[in-house]
Amino acid sequence: MTLLAGGRPADPDDPSADAAYARALARGEPQAARCFMARNLPTVLGIARRLLRDEAEAEDAAQDVFVKVWKNAHRWEPGRAKFDTWVGRIAINTCYDRLRRRREASGEDLPERADGAAGADDLLGAEAGARRVRGALASLPERQRLALELCHFQEHTNIEAAEMMEISIEAVESLLARGRRALRAALAGEADELIADLAASRGEEA
The missing domain is CATH 1.10.10.10 (Winged helix-like DNA-binding domain superfamily/Winged helix DNA-binding domain)
Structure with missing residues (x-):
């Protein structure tokens, strides 16, 4: 079970738990950081891998996202979005920033944002x-x-x-x-x- 600092459950569907989680992250509590790794890191890595298509860069981007969330957790507004949704948005924007820098360096065009966007070998192939x-x-x-x-x-x-x-x-x-x-x-x-x-x-x- 994912826990908040102090050992209490962190329910992503409970606004009060979200608020407590955000406050714990903003304070830099170790248990909140562990909670982030269990609760949010899989989503962040999935987004980064899918957009960046480079494992090392995806892991670097995930670290950037954690730092941004930690530094800005106090800015999250409960009435505007769930905390996990807010984290996902930060992950997406972080990846797009990296893609923009990559494409600026290579001269490629960046697509418009608003439009269009291992298991075991013996498991039946x-x-x-x-x-x-x-x-x-x-x-x-x-x-x-x-x-x-x-x-x-x-x-x-x-x-x-x-x-x-x-x-x-x-x-x-x-x-x-x-x-x-x-x-x-x-x-x-x-x-x-x-x-x-x-x-x-x-x-x-x-």
Whole structure:
């Protein structure tokens, strides 16, 4: 069970627990830092891996996110978004900042933000299928990859994903629909089964 400083449970659906968690992070309490690693780090790393597509850079970005959350936890406003949603938004913006710097250095264009965005080898070939899905996902526009990461692999609601991505719910639904269509085309009708295999393999890694 994820705990707040002092040993109390941290319930992401309880506003008062969110507020206590934010205060504990702002104070730099060690238990709150451990709570962040258990409660928020998997989401942050998932976002960073999906957007940056580089493990070392994703880990660096996750560290940046932790520092930003720690320094700015006192700025979180409970009435505007859940704490975890706020953290996810920081993660997304941190990754986009890194992508912008990367593309400025290489001369590539940065896509518009508002529009479009290992398991064991003996599990019935799940890893081979997972590699196919990862390859297909890598070919999608960033916003479609991110929407699929948040809603399918991390099981956030469309509302939560919209808040993190700072777009409308309708835009998230459009990104998901386009992303799924593109995956089905790329995977020749095997998308649903292969994506399920990838999700299962990621669950084994957690």
